[in-house]
Amino acid sequence: MQSLDIQVESKSLQHSIIFGGAGFIGTNLVRKLLFHGHRVTVVDNLSKGRVKLLSEFTDSINFCFIEADISDRNQCRAAFLRIIEFGVGEVWHLAANSDIPAGVSDPTVDLKDTFMTTFEILLCMKEFGFKHINFASSSAVYGDWLDVPLHESLGPLRPISNYGAMKLASEAQISSASESFLEGANIFRFPNVVGTPATHGVIYDFVGRLRAQPEKLEVLGNGAQQKSYLHVSDLLSAMLVIRNRNNGPKVEIVNIGAADSGVTVSWIAEQVVARVSPSANIFYGADSKGWVGDVPKFSYSTEKLQGYGWFPKLSSTQAIRVAVDEIADQVEL
Amino acid sequence: MQSLDIQVESKSLQHSIIFGGAGFIGTNLVRKLLFHGHRVTVVDNLSKGRVKLLSEFTDSINFCFIEADISDRNQCRAAFLRIIEFGVGEVWHLAANSDIPAGVSDPTVDLKDTFMTTFEILLCMKEFGFKHINFASSSAVYGDWLDVPLHESLGPLRPISNYGAMKLASEAQISSASESFLEGANIFRFPNVVGTPATHGVIYDFVGRLRAQPEKLEVLGNGAQQKSYLHVSDLLSAMLVIRNRNNGPKVEIVNIGAADSGVTVSWIAEQVVARVSPSANIFYGADSKGWVGDVPKFSYSTEKLQGYGWFPKLSSTQAIRVAVDEIADQVEL
Numbered sequence: 001m002q003s004l005d006i007q008v009e010s011k012s013l014q015h016s017i018i019f020g021g022a023g024f025i026g027t028n029l030v031r032k033l034l035f036h037g038h039r040v041t042v043v044d045n046l047s048k049g050r051v052k053l054l055s056e057f058t059d060s061i062n063f064c065f066i067e068a069d070i071s072d073r074n075q076c077r078a079a080f081l082r083i084i085e086f087g088v089g090e091v092w093h094l095a096a097n098s099d100i101p102a103g104v105s106d107p108t109v110d111l112k113d114t115f116m117t118t119f120e121i122l123l124c125m126k127e128f129g130f131k132h133i134n135f136a137s138s139s140a141v142y143g144d145w146l147d148v149p150l151h152e153s154l155g156p157l158r159p160i161s162n163y164g165a166m167k168l169a170s171e172a173q174i175s176s177a178s179e180s181f182l183e184g185a186n187i188f189r190f191p192n193v194v195g196t197p198a199t200h201g202v203i204y205d206f207v208g209r210l211r212a213q214p215e216k217l218e219v220l221g222n223g224a225q226q227k228s229y230l231h232v233s234d235l236l237s238a239m240l241v242i243r244n245r246n247n248g249p250k251v252e253i254v255n256i257g258a259a260d261s262g263v264t265v266s267w268i269a270e271q272v273v274a275r276v277s278p279s280a281n282i283f284y285g286a287d288s289k290g291w292v293g294d295v296p297k298f299s300y301s302t303e304k305l306q307g308y309g310w311f312p313k314l315s316s317t318q319a320i321r322v323a324v325d326e327i328a329d330q331v332e333l
Numbered sequence: 334m335q336s337l338d339i340q341v342e343s344k345s346l347q348h349s350i351i352f353g354g355a356g357f358i359g360t361n362l363v364r365k366l367l368f369h370g371h372r373v374t375v376v377d378n379l380s381k382g383r384v385k386l387l388s389e390f391t392d393s394i395n396f397c398f399i400e401a402d403i404s405d406r407n408q409c410r411a412a413f414l415r416i417i418e419f420g421v422g423e424v425w426h427l428a429a430n431s432d433i434p435a436g437v438s439d440p441t442v443d444l445k446d447t448f449m450t451t452f453e454i455l456l457c458m459k460e461f462g463f464k465h466i467n468f469a470s471s472s473a474v475y476g477d478w479l480d481v482p483l484h485e486s487l488g489p490l491r492p493i494s495n496y497g498a499m500k501l502a503s504e505a506q507i508s509s510a511s512e513s514f515l516e517g518a519n520i521f522r523f524p525n526v527v528g529t530p531a532t533h534g535v536i537y538d539f540v541g542r543l544r545a546q547p548e549k550l551e552v553l554g555n556g557a558q559q560k561s562y563l564h565v566s567d568l569l570s571a572m573l574v575i576r577n578r579n580n581g582p583k584v585e586i587v588n589i590g591a592a593d594s595g596v597t598v599s600w601i602a603e604q605v606v607a608r609v610s611p612s613a614n615i616f617y618g619a620d621s622k623g624w625v626g627d628v629p630k631f632s633y634s635t636e637k638l639q640g641y642g643w644f645p646k647l648s649s650t651q652a653i654r655v656a657v658d659e660i661a662d663q664v665e666l
Contacts (some may be wrong), residue, residue: 104513107506111452115502118446145507155488156586159505160512169448169502172492173440177475179493180437253489 015039015089017130019070019121022049024199025136025190026094030057032240033051038062039086043079048098059220062239070095071116073123074309080124090132093121096167098200100140103162110162113218113322122177131183134243137171138190139255139300140164152189152253168192171253178251186242191257191300194323195232196330203327205319206272212278223266223284228258230299231319234312253310254308257300262316271324299330348372348422350463352403352454357532358523359427361565363390366571371395372419376412378402380446381431387532403428404449407458413457414650423465429500431533433473436495443495451503455510458620464516470504470590471523472633473497484634485522485586503652504586510657511584518583519575524590524633527656528565535598536653536660539605547610556599556617557656560635561591565653567645574643587641590633595649604657 016033020026021042026049033040034057041064042054057063064086070076083089097103097113118135125133142150143158159165172290174185198204210217230238238256266284273280314322349366353359354375359382366373367390375387391398397419399531403409416422429600430436430446451468458466475483489596492498507518531537543550563571571589577583606613647655 006542043663051479051508107452107456123440143507151488153488155484155490157488157490157505157606158508158582158584158586160509162506162509165502165505168505169498172474172490172498172501172505173495176440176493176495176498233650249491251491264581310357 012331015087017043017083017089018042018092018094019043020049020093020095020119020136022046022051022054022065023094023098024195024197024201025193025232025235025275027053027197028195028236029092029094029239030054030063032236034060034062039067039089040064041083041086041089043068043070043083044095048199050199070120071112073120076120076124077127080128084128090134091121091125091130092134092136093118094136096136097163100161100163103166103210104223107162110166114163114166115169118173122173125176126181128163131181132185133174133182134186134231134239135170135188136190137187137253138164139257139298141168141171141189144299145298147299149299149301150255175251183250183308185252186239186245187240187251187253188242190235190254191255192227192229193232193235194229196323196326198323198327198330202268203272203323206269207276207324207327210272210277210280214280216281216283217269217273217277219265219269219285221265221285221287221289223264223269223282224288225265226262227298227316228260228262229316229319229323230256230258230312231314231322234258234314234319238305238310238312241308242305245308253298254305255300255302256305256316257302258312258316258319259302259306261299262313262315263320264317267322268320271320272328273323275328282303316328347388347423348374348420350374350376350422351414351425351427352376352450353382353426353428353469355379355387355398356382356431357528357534358526358565358568360386360530361569362425362427362572363387363396365567365569367393367395372422373397374399374419374422376401376414376416377428378404378417382533383532384532388436395571401472403453403574404445406453406572408495409453410458410460410571413461415537415569417461421462423467423468424454424458426451427469429469430496431492432495433626436499440495443499447499447629448502448506451506455506457471458515459483459514464514464529466507466515467572468503468507468521469522469523470586471497471500472590472631474501474504474519474524475631478631480632482632482634483588485588485637491664493647508584513643516583519572519578519587520586521572521575522586522588523568524588525560525562526565526568527562527652528630529656529659531656531660531663535601536605536656538661539602540609540660542658543605543610543613547613549614549616550602550610551616552598552602552618554620554622556597556602556615557621558598559595560631561593561649562652563589563591563649564647567591567647567652571638571645574641575638578641587638588635589638590635591645591647591649591652592635592639593648594632601653605661606631608661
């Protein structure tokens, strides 16, 4: 493996293209990269992303938005033809189906939105001479390992959702592209991320249900599912630490997560109820899983990330508390 | 994980459907399963497979051939509608692009022939109630680990060819399908397999070149690439041992290979020259890799397979010697 300095001092690398940039994590990344002086182009199909989430950026001369479904070859190529008007740049690929249960019942959803987006982006990157990619993968690639800590060196990977499968397929295709034309790839295996502007996720779901029915909260599953959560501010700082690395393999694969064992769904439900509708009763289902493809409990190893000197500012408990406040205050999307 | 008895004593499981059954390994599998009393349906698009390789089976009342490109949704579904006339059965999925360098220069080749075949087969298996799959994966999923023995527990996987990437994507999709509807899946990570009827591969290539130009043999790469090779007879016996297992996880992933460190390309070239055209001179290239995506050397761990009590009858050296003889004698395809 070659070592790699991804922080090339070339002007062209200061153009950052964010696929899926109109969503929850994407808009936070746009803000951060604009703040750091990058020119930022967002490409999004607006299936989950929202144009109004980008409204704070549209006055910036360094910002551009392109609406396109990049899982479609023609639309992806048309988007790249516009992107290169602002120069070759560094790709951040966050576009994916974010509704995991929807992808479980219909595999074509994740094929198109989670995998074919990656495939078509890579085809265009090769054609137009883009050499660097940062990819939002997921802890879902591991599958269900019960109490075994999920370390990047673990195998074999047996994802249990089509979302996880198509994230792993994307990792594989990026890895292969790195052998033929990419100069550097960072693959981030995201944890559960919380914060605003929330568009989906457990807190958003609970807040929405309580707003509709303030007297009760029905929880999928028995509430015992335990996971760690990371606040989006910590996620971004971790991604940038890896992105700015000047060593390691050409394709770096890193778990990003909190360094704790996480919190249960029932504890989250209690926090949301306390904040939004304190008199509500909470009702639980019988299953240990919320839905097919849900991993009821996992222990996420972040040893490799810590090797980069990075530690989260907020624990899972703190991240949830902050996010419950933020999402409760969030203007309806 | 649930334990699994794949050797269900149901008549329906004795119908074996072999996708990619008109190729090198497929035709050997057809012969073996017919011998064991199965009804066998072969589905092949005849891109690499050949109808005449199936001619020895066409007299059998237990054999049926369907020509279809199963990467196409309509053709795959039409094939399944014919397959179920003979009853639900067990799937053997060997269909893939077998020309790895072709897939390196054009990623859409492996997307279609190596991954979409898997995706569409799984969609139809779900629709038509097929619960068991045996899948031909590949050592190419690992990527280049230099001297680290390739064990199934190794991670992260960083394939360096689109072929390896799309085999890993297929593994991932099968794993996910096992969470929703499959009852059992065996994923075989194939090594380099030799024998007849050869349709591609290093020996076939060398024999063909020497027949065309008997005085010289030009070898891609410097000839130092060292790999282990398994004879197709050993491959089949290993697959059936795993297929007949009555324990282990729902999705079992096993390396199949010889238990030795293999032989070099230059040694193979010498064997072919000695057998086919003893006076020929051998010329080597300068690269340590034969082509982009080639893994120059790897050590394949077969410890897990040996845990099933299986050992190869032929070493890499013996397998190559036998296969050189067989392929030199093979009637032109």
